[in-house]
Amino acid sequence: xxxxxxxxxxxxxxxxxxxxxxxxxxxxxxxxxxxxxxxxxxxxxxxxxxxxxxxxxxxxxxxxxxxxxxxxxxxxxxxxxxxxxxxxxxxxxxxxxxxxxxxxxxxxxxxxxxxxxxxxxxxxxxxxxxxxxxxxxxxxxxxxxxxxxxxxxxxxxxxxxxxxxxxxxxxxxxxxxxxxxxxxxxxxxxxxxxxxxxxxxxxxxxxx
Amino acid sequence: xxxxxxxxxxxxxxxxxxxxxxxxxxxxxxxxxxxxxxxxxxxxxxxxxxxxxxxxxxxxxxxxxxxxxxxxxxxxxxxxxxxxxxxxxxxxxxxxxxxxxxxxxxxxxxxxxxxxxxxxxxxxxxxxxxxxxxxxxxxxxxxxxxxxxxxxxxxxxxxxxxxxxxxxxxxxxxxxxxxxxxxxxxxxxxxxxxxxxxxxxxxxxxxx
Numbered sequence: 001x002x003x004x005x006x007x008x009x010x011x012x013x014x015x016x017x018x019x020x021x022x023x024x025x026x027x028x029x030x031x032x033x034x035x036x037x038x039x040x041x042x043x044x045x046x047x048x049x050x051x052x053x054x055x056x057x058x059x060x061x062x063x064x065x066x067x068x069x070x071x072x073x074x075x076x077x078x079x080x081x082x083x084x085x086x087x088x089x090x091x092x093x094x095x096x097x098x099x100x101x102x103x104x105x106x107x108x109x110x111x112x113x114x115x116x117x118x119x120x121x122x123x124x125x126x127x128x129x130x131x132x133x134x135x136x137x138x139x140x141x142x143x144x145x146x147x148x149x150x151x152x153x154x155x156x157x158x159x160x161x162x163x164x165x166x167x168x169x170x171x172x173x174x175x176x177x178x179x180x181x182x183x184x185x186x187x188x189x190x191x192x193x194x195x196x197x198x199x200x201x202x203x204x205x206x207x208x
Numbered sequence: 209x210x211x212x213x214x215x216x217x218x219x220x221x222x223x224x225x226x227x228x229x230x231x232x233x234x235x236x237x238x239x240x241x242x243x244x245x246x247x248x249x250x251x252x253x254x255x256x257x258x259x260x261x262x263x264x265x266x267x268x269x270x271x272x273x274x275x276x277x278x279x280x281x282x283x284x285x286x287x288x289x290x291x292x293x294x295x296x297x298x299x300x301x302x303x304x305x306x307x308x309x310x311x312x313x314x315x316x317x318x319x320x321x322x323x324x325x326x327x328x329x330x331x332x333x334x335x336x337x338x339x340x341x342x343x344x345x346x347x348x349x350x351x352x353x354x355x356x357x358x359x360x361x362x363x364x365x366x367x368x369x370x371x372x373x374x375x376x377x378x379x380x381x382x383x384x385x386x387x388x389x390x391x392x393x394x395x396x397x398x399x400x401x402x403x404x405x406x407x408x409x410x411x412x413x414x415x416x
Contacts, residue, residue: 013414200318
């Protein structure tokens with residue numbers, strides 16, 4: 001099989017971290033084995049879907065015993081390139097940027113925030129958690145020196161595209177965007193979005 | 209067609225708020241008309257998909273002129289039940305909960321945070337932005353009196369299920385969960401998840 005034939009659908013890739021998170025909880029609970037049926041029950045995803053998703057990457061389960069929790073966890077970590085720690089920068093030191101920079105949930109899941117930037121002279125130099133806020137003007141040199149590939153954007157919507165352009169120029173390859181707009185970036189850069197309002201608006205659809 | 213036949217797939221419902229967000233930006237820019245092709249270019253979703261999604265709800269576009277920006281915006285607002293303001297509560301007044309409670313992006317998009325709760329006696333009574341943190345023990349009476357149907361959970365992972373159980377018992381119908389675990393709730397309650405690490409882990413898959 002060549003690489004193109006073998007390309008895994010984006011939606012499948014997006015579910016792997018969800019499986020990893022469940023396996024991590026199972027591991028913490030001391031569970032040794034699990035099954036696609038058990039994962040299905042935990043996650044509200046059908047067991048057939050889970051088996052199909054995992055089959056893109058090889059044969060993990062054993063007839064009768066199911067999946068080794070630690071084994072599948074380790075395989076997924078490798079597939080997602082989480083067998084190392086990825087540094088991250090945060091641009092925007094407002095409420096959201098400050099909360100994200102200080103979020104304790106990155107450790108042990110593969111990520112570490114290494115710098116927090118802002119373009120507001122009143123904020124540059126201030127302490128936010130463990131960070132001293134740096135000037136956006138330093139982003140380029142910082143990214144070059146520290147080989148950071150991922151950034152989170154937490155600036156007002158009207159500045160987000162400009163920040164994204166700067167990050168792309170610096171060589172950032174993945175952007176997690178908290179600003180409520182769609183970003184235009186080259187196809188070599190992967191953007192993911194977090195906008196709580198989109199989730200809330202989806203929920204109100206289901207209410208009468 | 210009966211109601212079951214006519215049920216709109218969840219994934220389609222999830223895209224409607226994205227269309228609404230784009231239309232809102234177009235409206236602010238003074239744009240009168242748009243097309244599935246233009247929306248496709250903005251959003252990175254194919255124009256055929258956009259037309260198919262919208263066709264679940266009726267005939268919106270006109271041959272030649274395309275969609276009226278204001279008209280489609282208003283239709284989607286109605287479909288999503290956003291022709292009113294929905295109150296929200298936030299449980300957990302740590303970094304994430306405090307940032308979310310103070311997020312200015314809810315106004316004009318249909319939502320308003322009306323109360324912030326915590327179970328930590330050291331935090332109850334403290335001021336966070338415009339809120340005085342209330343005790344979790346008050347959630348039940350508050351929800352009953354103020355007819356709130358939506359809540360955001362921003363507590364540590366190990367307490368999130370317990371908070372979800374309490375919210376469900378109080379009559380909450382939609383939960384936006386910031387804690388990095390899957391919640392078990394009855395099928396009548398809609399849960400959406402925000403976990404930045406899931407997005408970051410998806411991005412690292414695409415890096416060598």
